[in-house]
Amino acid sequence: MATDEECFRRFLDGDEEGFNDLLDKYRVPLFSFIRRMVGNAEADDIFQETFMRVLRHRRQFNPARRFSPWLFAIAANLCRDALRRRRRSLEQPTAVLPELAGHSNPETDSAGAEIGTAIERAVSGLSPEQREVFLLREQAGLSFREIAKATGANLNTVLGRMRLAVKKIKAELEPIREK
């Protein structure tokens, strides 16, 4: 199985299948991350723009580094820009939870819709910064150091945001776990 970096190298050498392999691998985790960061309104645009930037700036990618932190860093930056624009226009943050209600995981359906809804509520209740760190760490698989680099925050700030995210999620889910 080729690594992400090998796939990207193939694409740089003129084989579009290298890019398609990466698109297949990351389309769901990336789109899920974007949807949970900005909601439904801009997710499509940000998703497309993320991969378009990968195509446009393909020469800037350093194959000695991992591909996924680069990809998610692009997406995270676009999400932050979108949230900033939204704050400036005094728009209320998009409620993620109702939009994701129709996208419940079949595996969690069997475990109970209540747990799935509670988890989505817990994640959407995090601040954008905490949600970003939580999703990048637990869904995208970036290390804390990679998150620090991708978000431009220092490592202790990232770890602090993660601690707060964990505590909030724990507090949100505690009542359900006790049932």
Place this chain on the structure above:
Amino acid sequence: MSTCNRLREEQLLLFAYHEEEAPEVARHLAQCPACRARLEETREEARMVRATAAALAPVEPPAKLIRALRAEAALTATKRRRRHRAAWWLIPASALVAVVLLFVGLNPRGQRQPDETRLAGIAPLNLDRIETDLDRRLGEIGVPGDGTAPDGDLDAWISDPEADLETAALAPATGDEALAPSIRYEPEASLDRIEVTLVHLEKDLGLEPAGDDPAKGE
């Protein structure tokens, strides 16, 4: 249980996620039950968070976006392949053109001439022209240019002393070493030569210097 705040929560988090297992943290954990309990709690939270993240529903992007991106990638890859194919024969072709241009630029007449040789080549031509011209002009006024002049190299010096000095300096070693001394600039001797030449010219032109000829009566 006693508490210990020697390890910060950030250190425990990095340790729990196996991202940084610093030896000093490991040493402290080995001897501190309170911090081991804190680490165990952090690991439990990490497991819970991981399970939470795994339970989040994956969201599929619209198929039209994927199709558009695939098409864009195919276009980019095709451009890349075209450039690669073009570059394949452009590199040797460019190298060939560069070599031809270099050759033509350095050697426009088809033969290589070092600067010194080219400059030295100009000097004899100038001297020949000057000599011929001078001979002609002297001939016109009746002065023979065949050695009857006061000095054989005078005409060369008269033409342009500075140029002759330069010519002498640039003259290639032809084996005819008489050339260099013959055109050396010696101010006093040269003034004498000019004077003699003028006397010859005046005489030939019938212009006798007034009162300077003792043979001429008052």
